[in-house]
Amino acid sequence: MAANMAEGAGTPIVVDGETPGVSGRWGGWMQTIAPIAPIVVIFVLAAASVPGFVSGPNLIAVVQASAITGIAAIGAAAITIVGKFVSLAIEQQAVTLAYVFTAMLMVGQSLTAAIAVTLVAAILLGAVQGYLVSRGLNPIVATLAFGSALYGSVVLLSDNRTITLRQNPVAWLGGGTSWGVPNQAIVFLVLLVIGTLFLSRTRLGRQLVLTGANPKAAELIGIPVRKLVVIAYVLAAMGSALVAILVVGQVSQASSNMFDGLTIDVVAAILVGGIAIQGGEGQLWRAGVGALILTMLSNVMLLLGLDAGVRLLLKGALAAAVLLTMTVMKGRGR
């Protein structure tokens, strides 16, 4: 028996010869750089053909413009990574939180109190969506309904008025620059780093990824899957809260249409960046890169003087192209 054990212990592990990964190393490499490639392509094309694109102010404007989508996308990516697609209530919750923040300041509360109340409100909004989804409701339906109801109540409560701050204590953050770089862009980049570290270096982050990768297996090994879903939605709502504070700082007001199109931009950024929509993909920087690509594309099209319709069309085509590429590469990897 001892001899047999020794022999058995030496059994080499074999890669299943019947399902070899044809794409192998290079497929994986391609998949990693795929999201960056469009940035380079768009950048080079734009630099060559669009006058004024490579100017300092324009590039800063691009980063600034991508910051808002990017920050919201980094938060929402937690939902994608945990395997629950996304929240379709992002713009509605950002609007709500912008009203909450502005209103707190208007009634004379301190900045700290305003931020604290906004964050608490964000936690509540996220927790409600997360609870619904963690109980088995379809994330698309649940968040769509939630967003709609939320938006309705906010419009009702605010009488659909734009509320304006006379004194804006966060103007420096929302509109200011440090060393020539917009503060919004700095927040975006810092958040990207924090988010990346969070996913790879914290227990919570790693468990979010595992849950998205295989929720059944995660549950069996004792990961509190439902709790994690709630936490993911709360993180997304916190991202929206940050976006709300930054934009209120920039424009000194809250209005019901201030975040029109944000949800779709966030979903597109997540997809274009190459975060697997089925979950379990732990690279958060992709959400940031996605936001950059989208904004750069919009910027180029704007400079080229394209119609709004054409711009939307091209944006949609890009998202579709990236999705298709990822699907094809995944298929080849099988």
Added chain:
Amino acid sequence: MLEIRDLSKSYGAVAALSSVSFSAERGMVTALLGENGAGKSTLVKILSGLVVPTNGGIFLDGRPIDTTTPDRAKKSGVAVVQQEISVLPNLTVAENFMLSARFGLLRRAKAAAECRGYLDRLGLNNVDANRPTGSLTVGERQLVEIARLLAQDAQVLVLDEPTAALGDRDIALVHQAVRRLAAEGKVVLYITHRLNELDEICEHGIVLRNGRLADSFATSEASIGRVIHAMIGRELDELYPPVAENAISSAESSLVLSGLQTAALHGPVDLEIRPGEIVATSGQIGSGFVEPLRAAAGMATVASGDMRLFGKPYAPRNHFERCAAGVAYCSEDRQLDGFFPDRPVWESLSAPALAASGLWGVANAKRLRRGIDRVADRMTISPNYRGRAVRALSGGNAQKVSIGKWLSSDPRLLLVEEPTRGVDVGARAEVYRLIRDLADQGLSVLFASTDLDEVLGFGERVAIFHNRRHVTTLPTASLTRDGLATWITHGSQHG
């Protein structure tokens, strides 16, 4: 006669099948054997038209047949029952039958009448053709699938582990059906991991290893030793590891079930497991033998009676509470929920430890990874593969990951459903040894199995279930295979 001539299939530099030639006679059941990764599934995929061979040909009665697409394979008379049961649970039996007819309207009464004959031929006399397939047992569903092939008038039937998920009574039914198919003059290729099926129903055996033909024999002349040698390329003198003589023995019980009853049981279960002990529960499918595990895993509601873990009351309501109590559980479908297929091996191995460490705080990837090296060494998973996706591992190694991952969180009790279902014979020995090693260090193991040889060889005691009742618990040393079979089918010592 089906002839495979010089069949090869390579993916880039990897040869999944190299120059395999053999023939299978009409009227005989030909077993197709081999470990996971030996080339069996490639061969099956070629026969079913899912994969086009790089080289070689397939001949039926001397004429070449075209299996380049699933449709052409079907027209050529080749029918494959896949390992995963593909009947649609929401449709009735008759509707499932009609799926293979492509045109025309579905007339339920006519369809039901048509499939009746095929069902009866397989011994499914008591199954109503208008019942939803989902309400049948797994075994019955498997038979419906085979009946569907009968209806297609196939000449070559390829059965990919048809009995892997079945209890003994259903296995007997399937065997009967397979023999009948052969007697009708069809070519039957029968893939199995259960070597005892060789003697039971196969006349001829073909063994593949590393994509090549390793042996071909008449089953009446081949010893089990020869078959295993052909399959794994070495001797396997001991499938089941012996109990260590200096094993930890403790007076204190790890798990005690007293008068335990769940909704799926008609009588109470009394069972006691000590540290270092491996105990089996067994019975036919549907006999309730999995209930003790499900209750201990927090998946079945305890109606009455109680459970104690190391003397303390134990009543987990979910997997989180079970894990917190130090109880590990592996479901029977570990391919589905045993690991994280797209993530690196080391992440699956360290996941239970990560989950046990709670949600808050820093996770040091390097430390997690180092922590699993000890685990992976024990499971003989080479360091080169620890960073690769679990998906890239062979089936047996993936099984080792799904059970062995629990090592990382040092559980006190391990619950395993069907520890070696779908695991080939070489990896099976490793799975047994892995669990035995853990038990020798004081872990208690409770496993549920329908594989009688496994129950007798690997379990020290067996709790036998019949008709949703726990009928007795016996030391396996005092039982013969036939004795255990009688207990399981009749619920008593005598048939």
